Amino acid sequence: MTPETLAEKVLSATRDAFEALGLDTAVLPAATAVERPRDPSHGDYASNIALQTAKKAGTNPRALAERIAEHLTSTDGVAKVDIAGPGFLNITLDAAAAGEIAGKIVAAGPAYGDNGSMSGHEVNLEFVSANPTGPVHVGGTRWAAVGDALARILRASGAKVTSEYYFNDAGSQIDNFTASLLASAKGEPTPENGYGGPYIDEIAAEVVARRPAILDAEDPQEEFRQVGVQLMFDEIKADLDSFGTHFDVYFNEKELHDKGELDAAVARLTALGHIYESEGAVFLRTTTFGDDKDRALKKSNGEWTYFAADCAYYLDKRERGFDKLVFMLGADHHGYVGRMQAMSRAFGDEPGTMEILIGQLVNLVRDGKPVRMSKRAGTVITLNDIVEAVGVDAARYTLARYSSDSPIDLDVNLLTSHKNENPVYYVQYAHARTASVIRNGAERGVETGDSYDPALLSHPRESDLLKALAEFPAVVATAAELREPHRIARYAEELAAAYHRFYHDCRVLPFPDEETTPVNLARLWLVAATRTVLANALGLLGVTAPEQM
Missing domain, CATH: 3.40.50.620 (HUPs)
Known part of the structure; x- marks a missing residue:
């Protein structure tokens, strides 16, 4: 179950509670969200919808939370709901519902993380x-x-x-640039407010090579403008490419x-x-x-x-x-x-x-x-x-x-170091490790197949990794809303850390003398899901996801 699906279930349970209590459902929001609590002992997800809506509805938030919890607990995939403080809902999913996310990610592939939070907008980004x-x-x-x-x-x-x-190929800056090219071609010092450096000499030499008679032209600086500016811009484009x-x-x-x-x-x-x-x-x-x-x-x-x-x-x-x-x-x-x-x-x-x-x-x-x-x-x-x-x-x-x-x-x-302290190495290495596990499994005839039992992904490290994977679409949406790509990088590092902890504590592939069990297959699906999300996160940053390191 994704956080988005759970949020829909929370809103549905809240609507049911409102109707049972005879409250005005018009005060309910069109959508809500759930968050991961800082303390894992408080459950998988938390919601403050009772606190958000109780005052508007004229009722006690904790009493409302208790009624919401009754309806939510009967929802498929929800193991239990605890009430905390004045009316927070702490929600624990059953293992099968939590584990389903791995399959959804593998099925979505490169599209996992895509969301419609900016749909309908036409953006010019300069x-x-x-x-x-x-x-x-x-x-x-x-x-x-x-x-x-x-x-x-x-x-x-x-x-x-x-x-x-x-860009602008006119104005004082371009005048100074072309004057610098002309001075270089003539072997003269860089003019006041001009541009220096070997790149000026290189471009000036190329302009002369293309137009050997340029220094004898009626307006040589204009000739240098026509050719030199285009050469410089072509180089800029090539560098960016x-x-x-x-x-x-x-x-x-x-x-x-x-x-x-x-x-x-x-x-x-x-x-x-x-x-x-x-x-x-x-x-x-x-x-x-x-x-x-x-x-x-x-x-x-x-x-x-x-x-x-x-x-x-x-x-x-x-x-x-x-x-x-x-x-x-x-x-x-x-x-x-x-x-x-x-x-x-x-x-x-x-x-x-x-x-x-x-x-x-x-x-x-x-x-x-x-x-x-x-x-x-x-x-x-x-x-x-x-x-x-x-x-x-x-x-x-x-x-x-x-x-x-x-x-x-x-x-x-x-x-340039190959150490965990190097953030890009740390994330890329996590991806390479997932690829290695899948590759080694295939060599031994251990592959994901068509399905797995999500209820088997119940180890605490598996649960942590599943929750991290489930957050990715919301992280992408937030990074888009706030115009903050760094959120993707920081998320990728947290996901890599969760995967490394899982890899340390949960053996994925059986030993050579062991039979492949359903637990091995479920974990292999989890590895495949992690590989997908790491690749997608790195892709959003324009960074490669290596198969080997």
């Missing part, structure tokens, strides 16, 4: 979005891991998700200008009554919606501001049909939150339509000391530096393992 002026740096690498994992989690929760990369991060849409800010979308956004905001002019400039009255000052959209000289493009881009996304817009920004963008939220409200959208997640800094350390900067980029640690140091799996897992609003240190020594 992350990384670095301009093509250099390799993806460590901050962008964190978003590459977290953003991609979040996209997977949202899809598993029923949302229709479009992952998007927003090798990291396992893929985007559905690459959106260029230039499209907004070419299609007249900035003018359209201002026209929409003007019609809504939120635009005014002052000293020749055009402003959006964002203070009406909580911003600390109004924001300029067009300067007095007629130039558009960056914020005008933000407004147009936001409106473009909404007109593409997205009802949830999630922007993942770096630690230096805290100041953007207020103005962006105010802009969303100015367009008439409700709070929650747009979400802004801010990622904190990442440090790469070895032997307790910061790892020196990239040789190639010259000034920053890049995605490739991290992958070279610890590998794709360790990098993705660790970057997604922590709440994105917390700074983290990537310990090279820890993440």
